[in-house]
Amino acid sequence: MTSHALPLPNSTEPRLAGDLAIWFFIMAELLAFAVFFAAYAFTRAAHVEEFNLAQQALNRNAGAINTLLLLTGSAFVVRAVQGALAGEARRAAPWMLAAIASGVTFLVVKMVEYSAAFDHGVSLSSSTFDMFYLSLTFFHFMHVILGLVILSVLWLGLRAGRYGPHNMNGLESGAAYWHMVDLLWLILFPLVYVIH
Amino acid sequence: MSGIFTKSMARNIFYGGTVFFFLLFLALTFDSHKEFPKRDNSQNLTPQVIAGKKIWETRNCIGCHTLLGEGAYFAPELGNVYPRRGPEFIKAWIQSQPTGTPGRRQMPQFHLSDEELDNIVAFLKYTSEINTANWPPNIEG
Amino acid sequence: MQYKSQAVAKPYFIAAIGLFIGQIVFGLIMGLQYVIGDFLFPEIPFNVARMVHTNLLIVWLLFGFMGAAYYMVPEESETELYSPKLAIALFWIFLTAGALTVLGYLFVPYATLAQMTGNDLLATMGREFLEQPLPTKLGIVVVALAFLFNITMTVLKGRKTAISTVLLLGLWGLAIFFLFSFYNPHNLVKDKYYWWWVVHLWVEGVWELILGALLAFVLIKVTGVDREVIEKWLYVIITLTLITGIIGTGHHYYWIGAPEYWQWWGSIFSALEPIPFFAMTVFAFNMVNRRRREHPNKAAVLWALGTGVMAFLGAGVWGFLHTLAPVNYYTHGSQITAAHGHMAFYGAYVMVVLCIISYAMPILRGRAANSNKAQVCEMWSFWLMTVAMVFITLFLTAAGILQVWLQRVSDTPMSFMATQDQVALFYWMREWAGVMFFVGLIVYVISFFIKGETKAATQ
Numbered sequence: 026m027t028s029h030a031l032p033l034p035n036s037t038e039p040r041l042a043g044d045l046a047i048w049f050f051i052m053a054e055l056l057a058f059a060v061f062f063a064a065y066a067f068t069r070a071a072h073v074e075e076f077n078l079a080q081q082a083l084n085r086n087a088g089a090i091n092t093l094l095l096l097t098g099s100a101f102v103v104r105a106v107q108g109a110l111a112g113e114a115r116r117a118a119p120w121m122l123a124a125i126a127s128g129v130t131f132l133v134v135k136m137v138e139y140s141a142a143f144d145h146g147v148s149l150s151s152s153t154f155d156m157f158y159l160s161l162t163f164f165h166f167m168h169v170i171l172g173l174v175i176l177s178v179l180w181l182g183l184r185a186g187r188y189g190p191h192n193m194n195g196l197e198s199g200a201a202y203w204h205m206v207d208l209l210w211l212i213l214f215p216l217v218y219v220i221h
Numbered sequence: 222m223s224g225i226f227t228k229s230m231a232r233n234i235f236y237g238g239t240v241f242f243f244l245l246f247l248a249l250t251f252d253s254h255k256e257f258p259k260r261d262n263s264q265n266l267t268p269q270v271i272a273g274k275k276i277w278e279t280r281n282c283i284g285c286h287t288l289l290g291e292g293a294y295f296a297p298e299l300g301n302v303y304p305r306r307g308p309e310f311i312k313a314w315i316q317s318q319p320t321g322t323p324g325r326r327q328m329p330q331f332h333l334s335d336e337e338l339d340n341i342v343a344f345l346k347y348t349s350e351i352n353t354a355n356w357p358p359n360i361e362g
Numbered sequence: 363m364q365y366k367s368q369a370v371a372k373p374y375f376i377a378a379i380g381l382f383i384g385q386i387v388f389g390l391i392m393g394l395q396y397v398i399g400d401f402l403f404p405e406i407p408f409n410v411a412r413m414v415h416t417n418l419l420i421v422w423l424l425f426g427f428m429g430a431a432y433y434m435v436p437e438e439s440e441t442e443l444y445s446p447k448l449a450i451a452l453f454w455i456f457l458t459a460g461a462l463t464v465l466g467y468l469f470v471p472y473a474t475l476a477q478m479t480g481n482d483l484l485a486t487m488g489r490e491f492l493e494q495p496l497p498t499k500l501g502i503v504v505v506a507l508a509f510l511f512n513i514t515m516t517v518l519k520g521r522k523t524a525i526s527t528v529l530l531l532g533l534w535g536l537a538i539f540f541l542f543s544f545y546n547p548h549n550l551v552k553d554k555y556y557w558w559w560v561v562h563l564w565v566e567g568v569w570e571l572i573l574g575a576l577l578a579f580v581l582i583k584v585t586g587v588d589r590e591v592i593e594k595w596l597y598v599i600i601t602l603t604l605i606t607g608i609i610g611t612g613h614h615y616y617w618i619g620a621p622e623y624w625q626w627w628g629s630i631f632s633a634l635e636p637i638p639f640f641a642m643t644v645f646a647f648n649m650v651n652r653r654r655r656e657h658p659n660k661a662a663v664l665w666a667l668g669t670g671v672m673a674f675l676g677a678g679v680w681g682f683l684h685t686l687a688p689v690n691y692y693t694h695g696s697q698i699t700a701a702h703g704h705m706a707f708y709g710a711y712v713m714v715v716l717c718i719i720s721y722a723m724p725i726l727r728g729r730a731a732n733s734n735k736a737q738v739c740e741m742w743s744f745w746l747m748t749v750a751m752v753f754i755t756l757f758l759t760a761a762g763i764l765q766v767w768l769q770r771v772s773d774t775p776m777s778f779m780a781t782q783d784q785v786a787l788f789y790w791m792r793e794w795a796g797v798m799f800f801v802g803l804i805v806y807v808i809s810f811f812i813k814g815e816t817k818a819a820t821q
Contacts, residue, residue: 041224046231049598050238053605053637060630149623150256156623164245171241194225228524228590231597238601242608249609249627253555256621261551271548278488278546279476284409289618290695291554292490295396295408297778298695319403326399326779329407331473348550354625356617358692361775 043198051205054168058209061164062216065157072153077221079154082145087138088218091131092210098127099207102176102200109188109196118183121176124203128173135166161213165206172206175199260352272337273344280331287362289353295326298362303342303349305360311345312338363725365436367443372726373453374429375719379807381422381460382712386800388415393793397786406468413467413493419707420491421460426715427536427572428452431513431529433722434579439520448512452505459501463494485546489557492543499543506537524593525582528600529575535568551619558614565706566607566635566677573673573714574600577646577666580721584663585653595645602638610635613685617694625687632685636678639710646670659724659731661740665717668748672709680705680755692770697785698762705755708747716806723810733814740809746802753795761788 041048069076101124108117147155179199182188188196257263277283282299283292289300302311315338319327333341363369392411394401402411436443443449466475472488479495481487486496494502510533517526542559578596582589612628615621646667657663680702684693693699720740724732731737769781776784 043225044230045224045226046234046594046598050234050601050605053602053634056637057605057630057634060633061626064626064630148256149252150259150621156626160623160626163248167241167245167248171237175237194227194230198230226594228594228597231594231601232524235597235601235604239604239608242605246608246611249612249624250555253615253621253624257549257551257619260621261549261619263549263551266548274548274550275485278485279473279481281409281413281472281488281493283488283490284412284493285407287695289550289554291618292695293409293412294695294697294700295392295412322400324399326395326782327403327407329404329409351551351619353617353619354622356691356694358770359775361769361777361781 042193043201044194047198047201051201054205055209058164058212061161062212065161065216068153068157075152076154079152079158080218080221083158083218084138084141085218087134088214091134092214094127094131094134095207095210098124098131099204101127102203105179105183106193106196106200109183110190110193112189114183114186114188118180121180121183125173125176125180128169128176131169132166132173135162135169158217161217165209165213168206168209172203175202262347262350262352265347265350267343267347269340269343270347273340273342273347276333276337276341277344285328288348289351290356296328298357299345299348300351300353301349301357301360301362303346305362308342308346311342315341363728365442367446367449368433368436368722369726370443370446370449370453371429371433371722373450374425374432375723375726377453377457378422378425378429378715378719381418381425383803383807384464385415385418385422386796386803388412388418390793390796390800393789393796396782396789397793410467410472414464416491417467417493418464421456423711423715425456426719427533427576428456428509430572430576430715430718430722431509431533433718433726434529434576435513435516435526436520438523438526438579439517441516441520444512444515444519448508452508452512455501456505459498459505463498466495467493484544486544489546489553491561492557502540503537506533506540510534510537523589524596525575525578528571528578528596532568532571532573532575535571536564539563539568554618555615555620558611562611562614563608565710566610567604569711570603570607570638571600573669573710574603574642576714576718577642577669580662580666580717581646581649583721584657584659584666585649586655586657587649587652592649599638599641599645602641606631606634606638613687613690616687616690629686633682635685636674636682639674639678643670643674657731659721659737661732661737661744662717662721664741664744665713665720668744669709669713669717672705672713672748672751674709675752676702676705676707676709676755680759692766693762696762696765696770697758698766701755701758701762704758705751708751713748724816729816731816732809733812733816735814736809736812739805739812743802743806743809746805747799748802750795750799750802754792754799757788757792757795761785761792764788 101120105117105120105124108114108120142159147159149156149159176199179188179196182195277288282288285293285296287294287298287300290298306314315328315331315333318330321327388411391402391406392408392415395403395408395411432443432449466479470478472493475495476482476487479487479497481496484496486499487493492499510530513533514530517530539560542556545556547553547556574596578592581587582592608631609627610632612624613632615624615628647670650663650667684690684698684702724730732740764785765781768776768784769778
């Protein structure tokens with residue numbers, strides 16, 4: 026998406042979009058999730074029946090809607106970044122707002138799903154599957170919140186016209202983080218909700 | 222491949238990441254508090270047990286023993302000493318210290334009254350009934 | 363020395379080394395009591411020796427941190443210390459309070475000490491590492507606050523650098539989390555849960571910020587690498603530290619009555635805890651390799667590299683060895699814990715304090731670096747202490763593995779004391795390694811008194 030970003034004169038060398046620091050953070054986060062996913066997979070392999078049964082109770086529709094919401098949100102963020110790159114930061118700001126709106130909707134859908142689950146007595150201590158389901162989704166849920174805080178800062182920056190072809194670092198870094206949040210859900214959703 | 226690496230971004234991530242994970246820790250702590258009553262045997266936290274805990278602390282028992290695996294590793298685990306030895310043995314043992322056997326590890330004499338001995342036993346009984354996820358692996362602690 | 367007020371660091375460093383010697387003496391006593399059980403009984407029972415050993419460690423490291431802060435902050439802020447007089451006054455207050463506390467441990471029965479010092483008003487004593495009487499605990503808070511006031515005011519009136527910010531955050535965190543030592547609920551599970559908020563969030567949290575700041579400061583000085591480069595790596599490393607270390611607290615919640623999901627959360631995040639330590643090692647070596655000047659103080663460079671390696675081995679590798687819940691189920695509260703504790707504290711905190719002392723002390727004494735002869739002596743002490751600590755750790759690990767096997771894994775488990783008899787050989791070897799450590803420490807002290815050709819301080 027941003028491989029053609031920041032057209033520096035005399036430079037055709039590929040460029041890392043976003044700050045190296047955010048990539049360290051993203052790698053650390055991905056690693057933490059990867060270990061968590063692996064722990065889930067191994068535990069599931071040892072308790073297939075139990076996990077299959079518990080998975081039936083999950084609200085797959087809510088999960089599917091949320092997948093769409095995050096994918097759409099990511100697309101909006103891309104439009105915002107491209108707008109800023111074209112020197113149209115202010116006009117790109119609404120795209121960012123749209124991304125924020127889809128993220129907030131994700132949270133609302135998730136909370137509806139949670140409140141139904143809590144009513145059924147699901148908690149971190151109710152079963153091994155529930156522990157994984159809640160831990161993984163809640164850990165991700167908090168990432169969505171953090172991502173939204175970052176997107177809000179970027180939105181304000183776009184409105185203030187702070188980003189442009191020669192100042193993309195903050196915008197691209199925040200966008201990269203949001204894409205990570207999206208990516209994690211794309212693994213989490215099939216892993217916990219779908220795969221039997 | 223070229224890239225940008227700025228101090229201000231590294232700093233912002235440090236603050237953001239720290240706040241994020243601390244909030245996550247608080248959330249898990251909040252949930253732990255909701256679960257504690259199911260596991261911590263607090264329904265048996267009688268005045269006698271409370272008095273026993275104070276004796277445990279003011280004799281610095283943790284300076285030699287472990288309790289639920291925490292403390293010093295010089296003397297036996299006492300989280301499960303109640304089921305291992307029973308109340309009478311524990312009291313007799315405390316009263317008969319130090320053994321004075323040459324070359325053996327020695328436990329001080331604390332001159333506890335009968336009431337204090339009952340208190341410390343009550344505390345050790347309460348401790349042994351905490352749900353510790355089956356730790357220790359066997360009765361030897 | 364660039365600023366006159368940096369001189370207040372000197373008594374702090376001297377006191378730190380003095381208390382360090384005391385700590386090791388009591389360590390040797392305890393090591394001997396492990397094999398000759400009635401050694402010095404009833405004069406110094408094991409529990410008293412252990413209290414003195416661990417409390418002296420904490421106090422001398424605090425002296426080291428404070429000395430380091432007094433030395434670093436004026437230079438970082440490019441201004442004199444807000445109040446050198448306050449710093450000196452606090453030094454004497456803290457030293458007196460520390461000495462009185464240790465004398466109290468040694469000469470007053472602990473129960474009497476508790477009664478005399480108001481433990482009935484607010485019971486906080488008798489918990490591992492937090493054995494200090496109430497007045498000492500309050501004293502620590504007062505000294506810490508006054509110290510923080512002094513340092514913060516200095517930073518506020520001068521230049522604000524990443525290093526001084528991280529150092530301040532670490533020191534403030536240290537003071538704030540210590541407040542949990544006043545919370546001692548009757549409920550043992552809650553007691554233990556929040557006890558770790560002092561202990562774990564210190565050593566695997568805020569203290570690591572201090573460690574990072576000290577290391578970064580020395581690296582800037584001895585390598586001449588751009589501050590900008592060192593500071594941004596500092597931020598990356600401490601970010602990794604806290605995002606793994608905070609939830610990593612969960613590795614202490616497996617068997618104390620906390621919910622069982624901590625076995626997952628604690629295992630997963632603490633399994634990642636070696637990463638920041640590894641990053642720190644790579645960082646230290648990288649910066650030294652990219653050095654733009656040859657600093658005459660070779661010993662300080664050695665300590666800086668040493669702390670990187672040993673912190674990674676002690677805290678990272680030895681921590682990882684027994685941090686996963688299924689492993690910890692067998693190793694919890696065994697000699698393996700002791701092995702990890704020894705090398706982690708030495709590698710991460712002892713060495714970094716000795717590193718800043720090694721760098722700052724010659725300058726405080728009016729020269730850029732000690733004479734070659736003195737430095738060679740100091741480097742000998744480095745190797746003696748470090749190799750001795752490696753052996754202490756290996757012997758305790760061997761003792762721990764055997765202990766776990768005989769007492770916990772075996773189908774016919776032995777009792778605790780019977781097991782101890784079986785592993786006595788390793789305790790003897792640990793004690794001899796301890797003697798070697800003590801020799802190293804004596805050589806270290808001697809290095810301060812060796813004269814020879816020195817260059818005058820240029821900075």
